[in-house]
Amino acid sequence: MGLFAALRLSKKLSAREAEVIVVDPQPHMTYQPFLPEASAGNISPRHAVVPLRRELRRCTIISGEVTRIDHANKKVLVETISGPAREVEYDHILVAPGSVSRTLPIPGLREQGIGFKTIGEAIYLRNHFLDRLDVAATTTDPETKRRALTFCFVGGGYAGIEALAEMEDMVRSALKYYPEIKQDEVRFVLVEATQRILPEIGPDMGAYAARQLRRRGIDMRLGTFLESCVDGNVKLSDGETFITDTVVWTAGVKPSPMLANTDLPLGPRGHVNCLPTLQVADGETVVEGAWAAGDCAQVPDLTGGVGAWCSPSAQHAVRQAVVVADNIARVIHGREPKTYRHKYLGSVAGLGLYKGAAKVYGVKVPGFPAWLMHRFYHVSQIPSFNRKVRVVADWTLAFLLKREVVALGQLHAPREEFTEVTPPLEPKPATVEAPKAEAAAVKA
Template identity: 75%
Template sequence: MNPPRIVVVGAGHVGLYAALRLSKKLNRNHAEVVVIDPVPHMTYQPFLPEAAAGNISPRHAVVPLRRELKKCRIVSGEVTKVEHARKTVTIQPIDGPAYEMEYDHIIVAPGSVSRTLPIPGLSDLGIGLKTIGEAIYLRNHILDRLDVAAVTPDPEVRKASLNFVFVGGGFAGIEALAEMQDVVSDALKYYPELDPKEVHFILVEATNRILPEVGPEMGSYAARQLAARGIDLRLDTFLNSCVDGQIELSDGDSFRAETLVWTAGVKPSPMLQHTDLPLGPRGHVNCKPTLQVATLEGEVLEGAWSAGDCAQVPDLTNPGGWCSPSAQHAVRQAKVLADNIRQVVLGGAPTEYRHKHVGGVAGLGLNKGVAHVYGIKVKGYPAWLMHRFYHVSRIPSFNRKVRVLADWVLAFLLKRETVALGQLHRPREEFLEVTPPVTPKVKETEKPADKPADKVGSGSR
């Protein structure tokens, strides 16, 4: 008899940590763990701003699945459908036809995607910050804008190239904004053609505060620090349009910019719409405190589990509330989820997830930060150290921890690299330019038939 199969959909914080723990707690005789994800790595998203800034190598902000999950079966593909009534998932591999896979237990953890709005021009101009590819692109794009501004004779192009707009005042937006301003400040030393006063970083935030995760006091401190560095904070302001780089804000201001970074929240993965699992009003998978998927009436679906950004999990420390979509909850939920599945597989009962939010830490660029942890408020250099040590302790594997620490040491000892590698995004362009096109030859399958002779008859000439 084959052991029960546990399918993990998605290899983010929940998927990776849960699969890793299951592979350690259950041997292959107890269960087979299958991890399905379109990319072969887990992205540690809190490190994306530092990867974009060049503080750490982009490869060190991701965790290779096959290296870390040696006891699991890795499937490189996309889950296009989940039919829990039949306990099957439909997988579209990287290449080849789609196929179905049966399971006994499923962990639905595809995570979240950027929450965008129907703003004119956003799809053409906007840059997200959810993947390592976007972080690399953002760095190259911003440094490339400095090159454009340094050589263009057009003052309007120069001005647009030096306007950098960030939308969203949460962790991702503020950390990316602060880190990229540091990068530009360092790079300007090598651009005598550019005046630092020409560079403008603008933050657009729909609410009246930033970094709500660290509390109002630390959020206000962060806002003052950013404003003192010359960053233009537009609170209670919306982006109305950005067609052809023309930024239109709800406060009436209008200007041109060639850089727009969108970090205004997240929403559950659209993949959930292709499942028969019960979803809440915001599109999240509805869960019990045990992290078991349940109907909206509270009936548990045996063998279905979920957690993280895509799940609606009751917060037992805040009756009536839900666990926030943060790495802090995702990592801890993954541990409880894996232990619960192990208990069920071995004939036990699951336990409830309970965790009181401890606060948050945020970096504000090199040597600057804010923190509000267990009621203790810290700012400046100590908070920045807390931010770094917390995240290096959270990233999976000793291998990655050592590599990240080595990157930080090198960044401390040596000057920051401020070169753009824009060719990464168009690697074949130069090759195509020097390769002449070839017109394919038409194969002769048979000789053309002789044309019949013109008929000459009465009345014809």
């Protein structure tokens, strides 16, 4: 979201009017809707991210993490990736750090679980899943094989269902290269605390998606909580227990914890409190020079009635980026900001290759047409013509040549092999110095 806003601001304001500074610890923006496809091998992981320095050539990029915002003095403290921390002064600040995985104090989750919000997590999961197939194909121990072929996903929202569906599709496709493994030996388990999945596409299409996943043999545990996963021993609230090497946590998000280190007014759930103009507000009082948008902001939804808030979705974030950039430029030019108003058009969800579910403008769309809508929509939204072309090229090659099913597990420990072949440095033996002759004065 920050990239969209910075790109538009750099076009709205000349270099003489303003300097646009972007602070981010990563050198790229991740287009999160493409993470499931990147993880499943439909597109290259590099094409699911947009490099900041290539797209924001008219902006100043600082590679670092904001650790404190002192808006009273209009300064931010940035912990750079190298060297001492530095203070950056500003006239206007747009707070858009996004969200992080919302986790719970469940025994074993910290040690066994992995999220699905970054490109690193997507690459790791792809390598991990394929590595588990290799383990299952070579082991002679039934319990080790059962553990390797059991995959548990927690959370039935967009991230969880799309990741689960894509990974199940990838594993099913890969099994033709593993004659040692039968399809009925693979187990995918979905754990969801509510009684429905994909609430964004409505109850009917959510039920349709659940039926499609069950037909593929996925074990759906609705109205169920994860109670423990210590050492991979999963215990569910319905009494079910099983052992697994894979626990993927996608049970919601929360605002970035960085917001706690600011003097900006926060809402009850830790979001930055905003007006419909996307200006930060303390109650109804505007905090001059402070703006927020995206997952970290609590923005009133003017199309949803009294008390409605914009959902933390890519659809809202992309459109809020345009409005907030325009409003900052309007204020700098001495004009009044406009309010953000966007009626939610609907949602599309991918359920694997050629499968999907959607509800757009109130129309329910199942199967292949929904999958096409899902792809067309997201390729139109990812920034830069460069990335659009590369993603379409990846899809075309995957259609013609089938998806890649090779694991690159060495990415996660690149120095291990070099370290093993490099002999340790033997300590040098201590040298014994000859005792110095003591001089004695003899008086005759």
